Amino acid sequence: MANSKLNKCNTCKTEVGCNNCNLFGVLNLLGNFLHEEPDTVERILRRRDPIEKGEALFQTGDTFKAVYAIKSGSFKTYSWLSDGKEQVIGFHFPGELLGLDSVRSPNYSCNAQALEQGNVCQLQFEDLDLLGNRLPQFQEQLIQLLSNQILMDQKQSLVLGRQRADERLAAFLIDLSNRFKGRGLPFIEFHIAMSRQDIASYLGLALESISRQFTRLQEQGLLKASGKLVTLTDIPALEELIRTEVKTH
Amino acid sequence: MANSKLNKCNTCKTEVGCNNCNLFGVLNLLGNFLHEEPDTVERILRRRDPIEKGEALFQTGDTFKAVYAIKSGSFKTYSWLSDGKEQVIGFHFPGELLGLDSVRSPNYSCNAQALEQGNVCQLQFEDLDLLGNRLPQFQEQLIQLLSNQILMDQKQSLVLGRQRADERLAAFLIDLSNRFKGRGLPFIEFHIAMSRQDIASYLGLALESISRQFTRLQEQGLLKASGKLVTLTDIPALEELIRTEVKTH
DNA sequence: CGCGCCGTTGACCATGATCAAGGGGAGTGG
DNA sequence: CCACTCCCCTTGATCATGGTCAACGGCGCG
Numbered sequence: 001m002a003n004s005k006l007n008k009c010n011t012c013k014t015e016v017g018c019n020n021c022n023l024f025g026v027l028n029l030l031g032n033f034l035h036e037e038p039d040t041v042e043r044i045l046r047r048r049d050p051i052e053k054g055e056a057l058f059q060t061g062d063t064f065k066a067v068y069a070i071k072s073g074s075f076k077t078y079s080w081l082s083d084g085k086e087q088v089i090g091f092h093f094p095g096e097l098l099g100l101d102s103v104r105s106p107n108y109s110c111n112a113q114a115l116e117q118g119n120v121c122q123l124q125f126e127d128l129d130l131l132g133n134r135l136p137q138f139q140e141q142l143i144q145l146l147s148n149q150i151l152m153d154q155k156q157s158l159v160l161g162r163q164r165a166d167e168r169l170a171a172f173l174i175d176l177s178n179r180f181k182g183r184g185l186p187f188i189e190f191h192i193a194m195s196r197q198d199i200a201s202y203l204g205l206a207l208e209s210i211s212r213q214f215t216r217l218q219e220q221g222l223l224k225a226s227g228k229l230v231t232l233t234d235i236p237a238l239e240e241l242i243r244t245e246v247k248t249h
Numbered sequence: 250m251a252n253s254k255l256n257k258c259n260t261c262k263t264e265v266g267c268n269n270c271n272l273f274g275v276l277n278l279l280g281n282f283l284h285e286e287p288d289t290v291e292r293i294l295r296r297r298d299p300i301e302k303g304e305a306l307f308q309t310g311d312t313f314k315a316v317y318a319i320k321s322g323s324f325k326t327y328s329w330l331s332d333g334k335e336q337v338i339g340f341h342f343p344g345e346l347l348g349l350d351s352v353r354s355p356n357y358s359c360n361a362q363a364l365e366q367g368n369v370c371q372l373q374f375e376d377l378d379l380l381g382n383r384l385p386q387f388q389e390q391l392i393q394l395l396s397n398q399i400l401m402d403q404k405q406s407l408v409l410g411r412q413r414a415d416e417r418l419a420a421f422l423i424d425l426s427n428r429f430k431g432r433g434l435p436f437i438e439f440h441i442a443m444s445r446q447d448i449a450s451y452l453g454l455a456l457e458s459i460s461r462q463f464t465r466l467q468e469q470g471l472l473k474a475s476g477k478l479v480t481l482t483d484i485p486a487l488e489e490l491i492r493t494e495v496k497t498h
Numbered sequence: 499c500g501c502g503c504c505g506t507t508g509a510c511c512a513t514g515a516t517c518a519a520g521g522g523g524a525g526t527g528g
Numbered sequence: 529c530c531a532c533t534c535c536c537c538t539t540g541a542t543c544a545t546g547g548t549c550a551a552c553g554g555c556g557c558g
């Protein structure tokens with residue numbers, strides 16, 4: 001129990017190194033400029049003070065200034081719906097980027113909020129654009145990142161359009177697990193910082209359904225869930241559950 | 250009736266001009282090169298022979314070569330699911346681009362099929378990359394297009410996650426109407442080339458549900474649907490139906 | 499003219515939303 | 529240190545939506 005307290009926040013206590021970050025390529029590029037123009041690089045990329053739980057990194061309508069790379073902690077992005085409820089767009093973990101979908105918009109298109117304390121690096125876009133013409137490779141990387149995002153969003157549409165509640169939750173957990181694995185974070189037993197309500201919104205279900213499905217998957221022996229601590233005890237079975245997959249052919 | 254036969258295919262008979270096309274910006278850029286290097290431009294952008302109904306423009310796994318701009322006709326993009334069914338990803342109309350989501354992938358990530366006879370322009374990417382370094386503005390436009398695509402995909406996730414069947418169909422039709430309107434095509438009464446099954450797959454519903462909802466919206470006087478000819482008789486009411494909208498704030 | 503595909507409609511059923519009640523854990527104040 | 533409170537989660541009961549199965553009609557094509 002005391003142990004579980006210590007273990008809390010695999011995403012929060014563990015910090016990913018820069019070589020595990022989606023900005024890595026950009027950083028390499030910037031590295032080339034470090035000797036020539038250290039001030040410019042300094043202006044473009046800087047580490048922010050820790051973000052507290054519940055704090056907003058940016059909000060819908062704020063003028064777009066920067067993309068954030070998450071060093072530690074986890075975040076959710078969401079919009080407000082006209083009925084007053086919030087719609088969760090995504091969850092974001094160490095090594096991943098925030099605000100990418102607002103690149104080339106005047107304003108951020110959603111809100112980004114910390115689900116637990118975390119650290120981020122800020123990639124200032126105003127100043128990056130100054131380098132723009134000298135950084136076609138940077139644009140290239142941006143294109144790569146955006147294009148990955150599109151494929152991920154389309155995958156999410158598939159989940160929302162075709163899968164049943166248990167399949168959605170399984171897909172969600174497997175997705176988390178894979179992303180953690182890719183960054184060298186614990187991917188079998190981990191703490192999820194988001195509430196059931198957040199998961200429900202993200203998966204297009206009611207929060208009660210999320211709760212029930214956690215129970216059911218646990219009964220089937222596929223996972224163990226006690227509050228925010230999740231253990232995937234049978235990953236192959238969970239993957240099997242997500243039958244409606246796209247054929248990569 | 251003979252009339253209706255003539256009217257068939259608003260998207261097929263009407264051809265959008267180049268200034269109504271998403272490639273317009275690119276074309277302008279290319280224009281600058283026309284005098285200096287006409288051959289290069291020739292290689293990059295060329296018009297293809299008419300695509301017949303049912304014909305595939307590209308298929309999952311084909312090596313990515315080009316993005317297509319639709320001059321006339323309509324297309325669907327889809328993937329094959331592991332259960333053997335097809336999943337429609339989107340519908341595409343004159344002035345819009347096809348294959349954008351595979352930019353920077355080695356292969357196309359989905360299939361693109363003509364829903365009726367159509368014409369396309371082909372933007373050869375291999376050759377464009379030769380201009381790449383001299384065309385940061387082209388990359389800039391690509392970024393803009395990709396970033397729009399992301400916002401559209403996220404909007405679609407919202408539809409699939411939160412809306413009921415009638416709202417989904419209304420959202421679908423309003424979306425079509427708006428896109429037609431933006432290109433100067435008829436947007437109140439128009440022919441839809443896709444089957445009910447295609448719409449169902451796209452909207453994450455059963456085809457019977459699509460049929461029922463068409464009937465129901467017709468009973469409510471919001472539209473008239475006889476087969477593939479659709480008339481939106483009460484657009485404000487259809488828009489009202491899509492209550493679950495994101496607040497742009 | 500007949501076949502087949504597409505769309506429509508009806509009946510029934512499964513999934514998940516909604517409403518309602520209750521439990522547990524963390525933080526706060528006495 | 530304990531009790532209280534609030535929030536989050538769980539569980540149960542009921543109901544609505546939409547999926548599934550089945551039959552049928554119409555249009556186009558061979």
